[in-house]
Amino acid sequence: MVVLAIFFSTYSIAAGSIELCEQLSICEKSCVLNAPLQNLLKDVSLLALGCNQNMEIARDVAYVAGMVARSHGFEYVVFGTLDVLTDNDPNPLGKISRSPFITAQIISYMIEGFVSAGVVPILNATGTVNPDVVRSLLTRKMSCPTLVEDKEKAKTLRKMGFDVVFVTGKGELLGKLPTLNVKPPIDLSDLERIRRKALEGAIVLLNRSVKKISVNDPFSVTGVLVFSDEEWILKLAEQVLKGERPSTGRAP
Template sequence: MLLFLIIFQTLFPANIAKIPLDEILKDVSLLCLGSLGDLTLSYDAGLAAGYLLKQQGYNAYVVGALDTLSKDDKDPLNRVNISAFITAHVYSLFARGLATAGVIPIFDGTILDKEVVVSLNTRDATYPIVVDSEVKKTLLNELGYKGSVFLNDEIGKYVDSIKLSWKITNVDVEGIRKKLLKNSIVKLSDEKKIHVNEPFIESGLLVFSDDQEILRFAKDILDGYENALGRRPW
């Protein structure tokens, strides 16, 4: 972990955050957002994450990767959905929430799924993309991406030039977090078993947190007192 932080800090200035979403909003991963029954809540996730990042002195957040979920992913919780359409939709809403909170959204172009890029274009969600090679800059240009594209060593100057001065107050971060975690619970079968952060299971309930309140809510679903609102992301 220390080596990762050292490498990261040499790539990005200190005011640009690139950390997993679930380390900002506890237990709320990108896959959690991709499982939401109400995808518009992704905006609230961006708002809450942006609020916390702004409090910590960050001016920008690297969102990503621009890739879809697949069963061979080493880190499936850091992917949104198997659908490029839904992935782009979630990213566009999440990015808008970040911007509302005064944090510049930057998409991580280390991995590029062409369909995700095209879907972002169609939504005019053309926030900056940071890439690790000129080849990827060229590819994005060929795909007609309308936003700015920067190499790792260029993005800092861009952020410094357009820092968002505003910040928001009175964000109910914990309320948003719980709403996201409850709305993303996926019922895969009638088996009365709760699975926490186990992508690609085929039975029981998939939940993204072992918080007692979330587990109680999941049990109420199994007992028929509540409905599972989430949607299978694969």
């Protein structure tokens, strides 16, 4: 398996432990940001990316999210999921798609985006793991350091062929965490443009029979689904409902 360590330098943080932070606060030493994507880019969730027809937007989103993380001092960012969306999912915004293929493709683009931004991506494998997502990633020869609950979860993933550096929920390192040898200057100038592009690309027409706009509700079956309640995106959704503009997203 070709791992994205090809982007990393030979320097690394030796096996031991590292601090995990769940808030986007200032990090003054090597630590890992473990926060929902929408905390870095307002309203842009994993599911919003999965509902974009243009899946490559995930690369741009990860790039600017990585820049946000770096601006707070973070060198490592937890992202993504190895699970898929299911009916009545308690955390739908934390999933990418019902499709393992789309999930793996978005993850692959996000890995590229984070690395380009100068942060090391750490894939979130806590919770349920869908074997088809793992297989799709292995087929793409894409992987990166991965967050797991404990050593047993790491052992399970290794048996599936997903043999990477693991970080446990308590910050224990199972292997050497890589660092990046090239970091571009921190630049947040494109953040709002990319954020809006991602949200505008995830306006999903479900059924025009009911004039309804749902926000962050992937289980709605009528009207239009969007991922922000900002006025500008709601106006675009109204235009889609009226047939004045085409929808831009795919059903979750």
